[in-house]
Amino acid sequence: MTHDAHFILREPLLNPKQQVIGYELSWQQKNADALSDDELNSLLEFVAAQFNNEDTGWQLADSLIFLETAPALFKAPALKLLPPEHIVLTIRRSYLADESTLEAVKELRAQGYGICLRGADINRLDKTILGLISHIEVRLSASDFASQAKMYAVFKQSSIRMVARQVTTWQDFDACAALGLDAFVGKLHLTPRPEQANQPKGINAAQTVILQLMELVRKNADLSALEAVLRRDAGLSYKLLQYINSAGFGLRTPIQSLKHAVQLLGYSPLYRWLSVLLATASSSGYSPVLMETAIVRGRFAELLGIDSLPKGEAENLFVAGMFSLLDRLLNVPMERVLATVQLPEQVTQALLGREGLYGPYLSLAEACELNSALAGSLAESLHISTADVNQAHLSALVWAKNVAASTK
Known part of the structure; x- marks a missing residue:
């Protein structure tokens, strides 16, 4: 089992008000190689076992949990143990080139699971795919803020939530917030905001x-x-x-x-x-x-x-x-x-x-x-x-x- 070999990595997802609305859970990795289907499945199994209680049900209140998955796992037994309204499945854009995968994603959405699209060019997504997803990963480019603002404005009018990745500075987070993006912040939240340096110090x-x-x-x-x-x-x-x-x-x-x-x-x-x-x-x-x-x-x-x-x-x-x-x-x-x-x-x-x-x-x-x-x-x-x-x-x-x- 992978949870005997890898450590869980937890990354908070913040909304524009800096409130924690969910987490991405993954395995710690020494390199950037994609996780195997077996590794992804073991993560599903471990999360399902930890967060479900026979008597009280889901243990994380209203938090969303983002989990990477692959087409081979869309019918995995562990997935069925996770409450759809609290789970967002992250899938790669390349998977949707297959017609059977598209149909399987439609079925997951009908069951209530969220779908987050990774590795997509949002300028080239057709209406079929946009109709299947609840979230989409985006990469903020501070040097091209104006054009991104126009592009993201279209999504702000839809039900699709934009999720920024690799947000490493509070300035970038504020830019994401201004655009209406949620953001995975890595270890940024452990770094005090610069303006705190000007606030009164001491014990109240x-x-x-x-x-x-x-x-x-x-x-x-x-x-x-x-x-x-x-x-x-x-x-x-x-x-x-x-x-x-x-x-x-x-x-x-x-x-x-x-x-x-x-x-x-x-x-x-x-x-x-x-x-x-x-x-x-x-x-x-x-x-x-x-x-x-x-x-x-x-x-x-x-x-x-x-x-x-x-x-x-x-x-x-x-x-x-x-x-x-x-x-x-x-x-x-x-x-x-x-x-x-x-x-x-x-x-x-x-x-x-x-x-x-x-x-x-x-x-x-x-x-x-x-x-x-x-x-x-x-x-x-x-x-x-x-x-x-x-x-x-x-x-x-x-x-x-x-x-x-x-x-x-």
Whole structure:
């Protein structure tokens, strides 16, 4: 099976408002060679197994998942397990030269699957093909913006969504947004927008309260002291309880108060939710995609270590993953972030140099966000199989989506 040999690669799809509307899932590759039918099929099988639940169904809310496929897989059993309304199948333009493939694509569209066309010259597409697709990949050319704007204006009047690829700068993203394009952004979302450099830096009032709470939790302070601090901001109290009650935490009994949370969970799990709350309380250039990435990374790192480390250590991995993007979320240097809150030494080592006990786990989670050759050696050093890494990756994505959905 390919998921035993390749690592999942996740790339976010942003709409013009910088909101995450979906992901492309693929296998990491060392070269640009096309994936074989067997490799594409194994991806379908793995995604279907991870994102469908017998009791609750589709696990990713309203997110779209883009998956490359080929004509040989149009009737694959795994494809039938994926909900058509959430799946966009990416196919190459060359496939549509075959009449039987055209008919098969018509059938997929009739079933409700989205079809994204890759490698097409949009100036040369006839109405037959345009009537079959829901999305089309385009390549932004900043040097030819005016003519592209005229060309894309035609598509803006149709139901076909244009999807830009290889968007590597925020200037190019803004150009795509102006044209009404959605965009796959690779690792661009990990780079702060240039205008954030001019925004006020520092910890705001809400974050000051959260940091005080984190310090009290770390010291196992009396519950009344925590409640006294939290009473300063009723909004924070409400949002904290929303996070704790999120479907991602798996509680059957709704938490009604901080006291109730401590009684059911103890002190240690509160720290994770306060770290999430600290990031979402940012007032400087808040980025939904960066926030989601931080939550996925935190949970991913935690799951990678959950079988080999004690429970408390795995909790620290979540905090390390969250804090690894906190400097960008808060628009302050990492050293300053760490000066505002006392973290375990091992967490600090991971954040500053990807060293210590937690460093390799955090590095592995990061490597799986990119097409990084380091993922294999890191997983091997931690004695984690490729399949277990992939399962943890997609499980973390589901968990983060449940958390986000619970607080909308």
